Amino acid sequence: MLKAVQKNATKGDPQSVISAIDHYCRNKEWAMNVGDDKGLILDSVLTEVNPSAALELGTYCGYSTVRIARLLSPGSKLITVEFNPAFAAVARQIIAYAGLQDKVTLVEGPSGDLIPKLRERFGVKSFDFVFLDHWKDRYLLDTKLLEDCGLLQKGTVLLADNVICPGTPEYLKYVRSSPRYESRYYKSNLEYTKLEDGLEKSVFLG
Numbered sequence: 001m002l003k004a005v006q007k008n009a010t011k012g013d014p015q016s017v018i019s020a021i022d023h024y025c026r027n028k029e030w031a032m033n034v035g036d037d038k039g040l041i042l043d044s045v046l047t048e049v050n051p052s053a054a055l056e057l058g059t060y061c062g063y064s065t066v067r068i069a070r071l072l073s074p075g076s077k078l079i080t081v082e083f084n085p086a087f088a089a090v091a092r093q094i095i096a097y098a099g100l101q102d103k104v105t106l107v108e109g110p111s112g113d114l115i116p117k118l119r120e121r122f123g124v125k126s127f128d129f130v131f132l133d134h135w136k137d138r139y140l141l142d143t144k145l146l147e148d149c150g151l152l153q154k155g156t157v158l159l160a161d162n163v164i165c166p167g168t169p170e171y172l173k174y175v176r177s178s179p180r181y182e183s184r185y186y187k188s189n190l191e192y193t194k195l196e197d198g199l200e201k202s203v204f205l206g
């Protein structure tokens, strides 16, 4: 994937990086990027929220990191958390190739350990936007952790990938039944396939 970006994308042009990855994953080798279909929903929710402090759980190779960072207003920041060092190494290069390294802080390690440290380490008060795309069994745990750490504020938008495939039933049940969230499902398809998947947008009500 990184070679495809270096070969086919233009340095400093995030859209060309996104297109190069989508073309590669559609035609050469499937990979678990949010992809171009769900990516358009991510773009529209992001543009609507226009966050000054955004958090991504699950960087993988940086595709959605680039999608998010390219739409941030000047001065806004994205913190992205990745557990796997090999993924993080590729992501750093892809984010840099897109020219977005000044807007993005990539933190390596388990989300459960890092979330309680985000405030003291990066001076973040709370997040306006959180993209959950790491591991289905961590969505609910990490959402509750974000609540308990006071990192969500009234109006914070959580956007969760893969709520159908691979599926996050516990998380869905929680955000759809809790009085503290206003939740909505955006039907789409699993990246680069015809299988159903979708994004769940949940607004924290405080």
Ligand SMILES: Cc1cc(C(=O)N2CCN(C)CC2)sc1-c1cc(O)c2nc[nH]c(=O)c2c1
Pocket (backbone or CB within 6 Å): 030, 032, 033, 034, 058, 133, 134, 135, 136, 161, 162, 165, 166, 190, 191, 193
């Ligand atoms: C690894 C994987 C395999 C999937 C699948 O159903 N497949 C059938 C169809 N073929 C083509 C691909 C493979 S879906 C999926 C996946 C997709 C994401 O967006 C993920 N995002 C974050 N974290 C994940 O663990 C994550 C896993």
Ligand SMILES: [Mg+2]
Pocket (backbone or CB within 6 Å): 032, 033, 034, 133, 161, 162
């Ligand atoms: Mg995903």
